[in-house]
Amino acid sequence: MGAAVPKQLLHVGGRPILQWSVEAILASGQVADVVVVAPPELALALPGYLRVPHVSVVAGGDRRQDSVANGFDTLPSATDLVLVHDAARPFIDPGTIARVIAAAAASGASIAAVVATDTVKWAEEGAAERRFIERTLPRESVFLAQTPQAFRRSVLADAIALGRQGVEATDEAALAEKAGHRVQLVEGSRRNIKITTPDDLIIAEALLKADQDDGGGTTGRAATTVRVGSGYDVHRLVEGRSLILGGVTIPFDRGLAGHSDADVLSHAITDAILGAAALGDIGQHFPDTEARWKGASSIDLLARVAAMARERRFAVVNVDATVIAERPHLGPHRQAIVARLCEALCLSQDAVSVKAKTNEGMDATGRGEAIAVHAVVLLESRHPNAPE
Ligand code: MG
Numbered sequence: 001m002g003a004a005v006p007k008q009l010l011h012v013g014g015r016p017i018l019q020w021s022v023e024a025i026l027a028s029g030q031v032a033d034v035v036v037v038a039p040p041e042l043a044l045a046l047p048g049y050l051r052v053p054h055v056s057v058v059a060g061g062d063r064r065q066d067s068v069a070n071g072f073d074t075l076p077s078a079t080d081l082v083l084v085h086d087a088a089r090p091f092i093d094p095g096t097i098a099r100v101i102a103a104a105a106a107s108g109a110s111i112a113a114v115v116a117t118d119t120v121k122w123a124e125e126g127a128a129e130r131r132f133i134e135r136t137l138p139r140e141s142v143f144l145a146q147t148p149q150a151f152r153r154s155v156l157a158d159a160i161a162l163g164r165q166g167v168e169a170t171d172e173a174a175l176a177e178k179a180g181h182r183v184q185l186v187e188g189s190r191r192n193i194k195i196t197t198p199d200d201l202i203i204a205e206a207l208l209k210a211d212q213d214d215g216g217g218t219t220g221r222a223a224t225t226v227r228v229g230s231g232y233d234v235h236r237l238v239e240g241r242s243l244i245l246g247g248v249t250i251p252f253d254r255g256l257a258g259h260s261d262a263d264v265l266s267h268a269i270t271d272a273i274l275g276a277a278a279l280g281d282i283g284q285h286f287p288d289t290e291a292r293w294k295g296a297s298s299i300d301l302l303a304r305v306a307a308m309a310r311e312r313r314f315a316v317v318n319v320d321a322t323v324i325a326e327r328p329h330l331g332p333h334r335q336a337i338v339a340r341l342c343e344a345l346c347l348s349q350d351a352v353s354v355k356a357k358t359n360e361g362m363d364a365t366g367r368g369e370a371i372a373v374h375a376v377v378l379l380e381s382r383h384p385n386a387p388e
Helices: 017-027 040-044 064-073 094-107 153-164 172-178 198-213 264-276 298-311 331-345
Strands: 034-038 055-059 081-084 109-115 120-123 133-137 143-152 184-187 225-239 243-245 248-250 254-256 315-324 352-357 370-381
Touching: 017 034, 034 040, 034 064, 040 055, 055 064, 064 153, 064 172, 081 094, 081 153, 094 109, 094 143, 094 184, 109 172, 143 153, 143 172, 153 172, 225 264, 243 254, 243 264, 248 331, 264 298, 264 315, 264 331, 264 370, 298 315, 298 331, 315 331, 331 352
Parallel strands: 034 055, 109 184, 315 352
Antiparallel strands: 081 143, 109 143, 120 133, 225 254, 225 370, 243 248, 315 370
8 A cells, every 4th residue: 555554544434444344343233342453553552443342452463364363362262253354344244244154153164255257367377477368267166255254263273273383375264274174155245345455445435425425225334323412611720730621731820620630621522422422421421529530531531432422333523612711822732632632532633623712801711710612523323234
């Protein structure tokens, strides 16, 4: 791809490809636990969409098979069926997942695959730049392997053992075959593309757009539901406290009073998310009567609440907040605040807006005795329906 980040972390439709893949699998309702095998740098700074129940992250290895082996080693002992999925295939659908699971449960191993539609030529040995056809393969017998690939635990253990002995393969099915297991082919999906080139990114964007335009009717992705929420908060400015807004400490002679760090901006956005998801309010989830929330970092609570919403299949689409403060002037800090909020919410910077207003000297905020914030959040439910 020539990108600075691993291809699975590139964005389509405003979200990392990995996020689409993980959420599609969780939303299928057919998988108990997901182990994400990721580059160590991702494991160090875990994005919010991976900090959710039933998802764990382990560091990958040099080769694909080493990464799968690392993930396999962390599986709960009760796991009897394992799916291996390539995170670069974000369009995995519940039907395909159901088919590989059913086939592997019956026969021990199965992969999603599609029959070749192009005529397939087998080339003579020769230099790459001048090659000739040796023969034409019967395309009805040629299948292009996708993922997920599903295995009974013992079958995948055999495949991994072979890999550990130095046998190389480009997928787990090949190792299982070499270990003497029969692997069943089940119908995959033409939409279950693997994003490997910049052209694939363009195709992926187009597929997502088509999903949105038809409300998910042809794709298994449910029509999106949107929910709006509003949040409001106000805290007094007092001496001897740090001023923290959106997780950023702002140099000022006073700070906001409160049980937590009194980050009024994070509080208002948190309440807006809770409001949109109809999950109550911030005081209910993090009561100031509980010692464990004393001095709590409100930006962390915001990330928790976004994760809570995600668990209920709501994703934050955008945030718009207005900070009412006579002083300090927020202009120089706005970018840092937006960046920190984006990080907590797993959003790109064009999805978060923080505006600042004074109250023209009127009332308590106008006299500089307090800072208030109004926030509006849009949530979107964008997961497929539960499988049949
Ligand atoms: Mg508050």
